Amino acid sequence: MELTPERKQSIRRRLEPLLAALDPELKFIEVFLDSSRENLAVVAQKEDRPAVLRLDFVRYVSMPEAELRDTITQQLRAKGLLDSAK
Amino acid sequence: MLEEDGEPHMWRWLKEFLIGSPLETASLHEQRLPKKSALAVLASDNLSSTAYATEEILLALTAGGTAAFLVPAYYSIPIGLGIGLLTLLVVISYGQTMYAYPTGGGAYTVAKENLGVTSALVAGASLLIDYVLTVAVSVTAGIAALTSAFPSLYSHRVALCLVALTVVLLANLRGVRESAAIFLGPVYLFIFSAYALVIVGLARYWMGATPAAAPSPAAASGEILWNFALVFLVLRAFASGCAALTGIEAVATGVKIFQPPASRNAALTLYILAAMLGTLFLGITALAYFYGVSPRAEETVVSQLGRTVFGAGPVYYVLQGATMLILILAANTSFTGFPRLASVMAQDRFLPRQLANLGDRLVFSNGMALLSLVAAGLIIAFDASVHNLIPLYMVGVFTAFTLSQAGMVIHWRRTRERGRHWRASVNAIGAVATALVLVVVAVVKFMHGAWLILVAIPVLVLACRRVRLHYYQVGREMSLADYEKPEELRHTAVVPVAGMNKMVLGAIEYARSISKDVVAVTVNVGGDDRDQLLEQWHAWAPEVPLVVLESPFRSIHRPLLRFIDEMEGWRDDDVITVVIPEFVAKSWWHQFMHNQTALWLRAALLFRPHVVVTSVRQHMKK
Numbered sequence: 001m002e003l004t005p006e007r008k009q010s011i012r013r014r015l016e017p018l019l020a021a022l023d024p025e026l027k028f029i030e031v032f033l034d035s036s037r038e039n040l041a042v043v044a045q046k047e048d049r050p051a052v053l054r055l056d057f058v059r060y061v062s063m064p065e066a067e068l069r070d071t072i073t074q075q076l077r078a079k080g081l082l083d084s085a086k
Numbered sequence: 087m088l089e090e091d092g093e094p095h096m097w098r099w100l101k102e103f104l105i106g107s108p109l110e111t112a113s114l115h116e117q118r119l120p121k122k123s124a125l126a127v128l129a130s131d132n133l134s135s136t137a138y139a140t141e142e143i144l145l146a147l148t149a150g151g152t153a154a155f156l157v158p159a160y161y162s163i164p165i166g167l168g169i170g171l172l173t174l175l176v177v178i179s180y181g182q183t184m185y186a187y188p189t190g191g192g193a194y195t196v197a198k199e200n201l202g203v204t205s206a207l208v209a210g211a212s213l214l215i216d217y218v219l220t221v222a223v224s225v226t227a228g229i230a231a232l233t234s235a236f237p238s239l240y241s242h243r244v245a246l247c248l249v250a251l252t253v254v255l256l257a258n259l260r261g262v263r264e265s266a267a268i269f270l271g272p273v274y275l276f277i278f279s280a281y282a283l284v285i286v287g288l289a290r291y292w293m294g295a296t297p298a299a300a301p302s303p304a305a306a307s308g309e310i311l312w313n314f315a316l317v318f319l320v321l322r323a324f325a326s327g328c329a330a331l332t333g334i335e336a337v338a339t340g341v342k343i344f345q346p347p348a349s350r351n352a353a354l355t356l357y358i359l360a361a362m363l364g365t366l367f368l369g370i371t372a373l374a375y376f377y378g379v380s381p382r383a384e385e386t387v388v389s390q391l392g393r394t395v396f397g398a399g400p401v402y403y404v405l406q407g408a409t410m411l412i413l414i415l416a417a418n419t420s421f422t423g424f425p426r427l428a429s430v431m432a433q434d435r436f437l438p439r440q441l442a443n444l445g446d447r448l449v450f451s452n453g454m455a456l457l458s459l460v461a462a463g464l465i466i467a468f469d470a471s472v473h474n475l476i477p478l479y480m481v482g483v484f485t486a487f488t489l490s491q492a493g494m495v496i497h498w499r500r501t502r503e504r505g506r507h508w509r510a511s512v513n514a515i516g517a518v519a520t521a522l523v524l525v526v527v528a529v530v531k532f533m534h535g536a537w538l539i540l541v542a543i544p545v546l547v548l549a550c551r552r553v554r555l556h557y558y559q560v561g562r563e564m565s566l567a568d569y570e571k572p573e574e575l576r577h578t579a580v581v582p583v584a585g586m587n588k589m590v591l592g593a594i595e596y597a598r599s600i601s602k603d604v605v606a607v608t609v610n611v612g613g614d615d616r617d618q619l620l621e622q623w624h625a626w627a628p629e630v631p632l633v634v635l636e637s638p639f640r641s642i643h644r645p646l647l648r649f650i651d652e653m654e655g656w657r658d659d660d661v662i663t664v665v666i667p668e669f670v671a672k673s674w675w676h677q678f679m680h681n682q683t684a685l686w687l688r689a690a691l692l693f694r695p696h697v698v699v700t701s702v703r704q705h706m707k708k
Contacts, residue, residue: 032631034578035602039657043633048645050635052652079652 003033011042018069019044023082033057044076051079101446105259108446118345121355123266126273128340129359131220131333131419133273134412136280136366138227139330140166140374141387146323148380159375161320166371169327170364172523175516176331177360179491180338181353182509186497188349192338193490194427198434200496201489204547209489210431211546213335215539216482217424220332221417221461222468223475225250228414230472231406243470248462250414255458258421259451269418272411277362279405283388284369287395291376318530325480325526330367332483333416334360335490336423339430343422417461425453435557436550477534482543484524491517577661577698578603580653582646582687583632585615586622589704593667594627596702601663607633607649609642642683647690654696663698664691670705 003011011031019026029043029050040057043050053075060068076082119127143162180192187195193213198206229247233240258265337356344351370388373379379390392405425441429450432442445451468474491513498510528536579597583590583606590606597604606627610616616634623632635645654662666684684701691697 027636029635030631030633032605032633034657041605041656043635043649043652045636045645048635048637048639048641048648050633050645050649050652052649052656054656 003031011040014068015042015072018065018072022069022073022076026076026081042072044081046081049081051076051081104256105446106261106264118348119263119266119343120345121351121358123263123270124340124344124351125355125359126270127266127343127422128337128355128419129333129362130269130273130412130415131224131336131417132331132359132363133276133280133333133366134224134416135330135332136363136370137388137409137413138386139169139327139367140371141381142326142329143323143371144374144379144381144387146319146326159378159380161323162371162375165320165324165327166368168324169330170368172328172516172519173331173334173360173364175512175519176334176487176491177356179487179494179513179516180334181356182513183338183490183494184341184349184352184356186494188341189430192335192427193486193493194339194430196493196497197489200493200500205489205493207436207547207550208543209486210427210436211543211550212482212485212489213339213427214424214431214482215542215546216332216479216486217420217427218457218460218464219475219479219482220420221251221254221424221457222464223472223479224413224416225254225461226465226468226470226475227416227472228410229470231410231413244466247465247470251417251458251462251465254414254417254421255454258418258454259445259449261449265418265421269415272408272415275404276408276412279401279408280366280370282401283392283395283405284366284373287373287377287391288369290395291373321526322530325523325530328484328523328527329480330363331487332480333419335483335486336419338490339423339427342426420457421454424457425450428453428456431550435554437553439557474535477531477536478539480527481524481531481536481539484520484527485543487520488517488524491520572660575660577601577659577663578605578653578656579663579665580604580650581606581630581665581667582683583608583667584683585619586626589667589669589702591626592704593665593702594630597663597665598630600665604630605633605653606630607635607646609635609637609645611637611640611642643686643690646687650691650697651694654694659696661696661698663700666699666701668701668703670703672706672708676706 008031012028015031016028019028023046025046027045029045031040031042033040038057040055040060042053042055044053045051053072055063055068055071063071073082140162143165144159147159147161183192183196187199189195194206194210197209225247226243229243229250232246233243239246257268260268334356337352337359341348341352344355370391373391373395374387377391377394379387379394381387382390386409388409389406392402396402396405428437428441431437432439440452441450441456443450443452464475494513495510495517498506498513503509528540532540579601581590581593581597581604583593585608594604594606606623608619620632620634633649635649637645650662650664653659664687666687668684688699688701691699
């Protein structure tokens with residue numbers, strides 16, 4: 001269920017600026033994979049409100065930046081962590 | 087710290103010291119009482135009313151305790167005879183009830199079988215309320231007798247009432263046999279001293295040793311004009327004197343405490359009780375008239391009679407002491423009636439099931455505890471004032487009498503037993519008579535507090551229906567009729583941690599044994615040990631991801647609960663298992679220093695439907 005440190009770092013490097021661009025208060029906290037190795041969990045946090053975002057791990061690897069941004073934006077909006085205007 | 091059965095040493099020692107060692111279920115039959123002991127347990131409420139029923143009649147006839155009677159004092163005699171006749175009807179009715187319904191339950195059972203559920207609930211609710219009031223009134227009246235003798239204690243009356251209530255509760259929690267043994271002496275002392283008062287008083291009167299009754303001004307002038315006000319006054323006197331009937335119901339409810347043949351023994355005990363009640367009540371009423379005693383604020387009628395008949399010597403003080411004890415012990419009858427009625431209603435799922443469970447000493451200890459709690463609440467709310475509590479009395483018991491007798495009329499119509507016609511007639515007359523008394527009591531005492539009971543009864547009936555509906559819904563939801571076996575459960579185990587130690591590693595290992603997906607979570611409230619924790623984590627549990635949440639407002643609870651909620655929706659798991667690492671300290675007082683977050687977390691997660699909470703405990707050796 002745990003990713004290698006290198007993999008974690010690469011995901012972090014990719015998602016941290018993306019989250020900050022959406023909302024500077026959004027912090028990247030942690031990332032882990034489930035036992036099926038299909039679901040990637042990205043834990044982000046704004047103030048004291050954590051959110052667990054779900055990404056398809058296989059698609060994530062080849063997902064274009066725009067699509068990744070849309071997927072994350074959509075989930076954050078659904079959880080009320082991002083204004084619909086952004 | 088703990089025994090094998092999980093009870094702490096100290097708690098077990100205290101419990102055994104206060105209420106005794108647990109009794110085997112097999113010895114239940116040994117707890118059943120012979121008539122002599124059962125009478126002591128069940129008679130105190132009813133017999134205690136002879137201490138004040140006559141006074142209530144005289145107070146009503148004098149319109150509030152002035153010495154001058156508004157109607158002739160001898161009216162108390164026919165009123166007393168009328169109450170005696172009503173007692174006879176009610177007692178015959180309950181005697182028949184005990185044979186027809188030997189499992190106990192009294193008015194509730196009779197009404198349920200013959201009049202339907204709503205009537206049964208009205209009867210049950212009325213009696214439960216009345217049992218609570220009996221406890222509150224009798225304890226308060228007993229302590230009032232004490233504070234009259236020692237006025238300096240008056241300001242502590244509420245605390246004294248609560249102490250007396252606790253003593254009666256503990257005595258009853260020791261079991262039926264032990265409480266009977268404790269209360270046998272005071273009850274029989276009262277019976278003997280009250281009979282001595284009546285017999286010696288009547289003998290002295292007939293031997294002409296005392297003056298004849300002083301005629302009342304109204305009687306002397308011959309100006310008795312019957313009008314509405316006078317009828318109301320007489321009815322009020324009759325209704326007030328009907329306090330003598332309270333407590334009869336308890337024998338019918340408590341059939342099961344009698345040795346076999348239970349119905350026969352219970353009926354015989356009831357007849358003996360009624361005979362004693364009738365003779366003592368009528369004897370005291372007659373004596374009050376013969377000796378020209380009128381109610382006085384500073385001294386009770388029984389006390390005045392005792393002083394006149396015996397003089398202010400030791401016999402008088404024995405009578406007064408016994409009267410005070412019987413007033414307090416009147417509460418004891420409710421400790422038999424309330425838990426048994428509550429258990430019958432709980433078996434029917436109208437009250438929480440715990441009330442049907444027998445405790446360590448084979449008594450319904452949960453019912454007793456509930457009765458004490460509610461009575462204590464009433465005593466505190468009414469500032470331990472008998473005057474404030476008395477108007478609440480009697481509405482409930484006469485509602486139950488009426489429904490019980492009406493139910494018995496239907497019962498006789500359904501059976502083919504010999505004598506059913508005259509039996510039905512007795513019950514019908516009794517039902518009409520008690521219904522009339524009920525109306526009079528409700529009207530006369532409405533503004534003085536009876537309205538509260540008229541509101542409380544339907545509220546309790548509604549609550550009982552809601553309890554039953556809840557059990558019905560639980561039964562339906564738990565039913566296997568529509569059960570579909572799920573596919574393999576998929577769940578993530580979330581382990582909240584505060585640091586890295588043996589206890590945490592134990593919880594992590596357990597979580598890994600039940601799920602392939604384990605996540606640890608901690609909340610950083612601004613300390614500088616974050617990096618140290620991460621370092622330890624990578625050393626000891628590198629295969630389990632650790633989520634370190636930040637808490638800018640220093641709350642551990644909010645981020646943690648939100649994270650668990652988020653995990654619940656993350657990948658459509660069937661359930662989330664929250665594995666909580668916990669300390670179990672060696673000593674009970676050490677326990678208070680640990681696990682506060684765990685306690686809180688378990689409570690907070692209680693109502694989340696897809697969250698399973700489990701504790702992995704680290705037992706401390708020292």
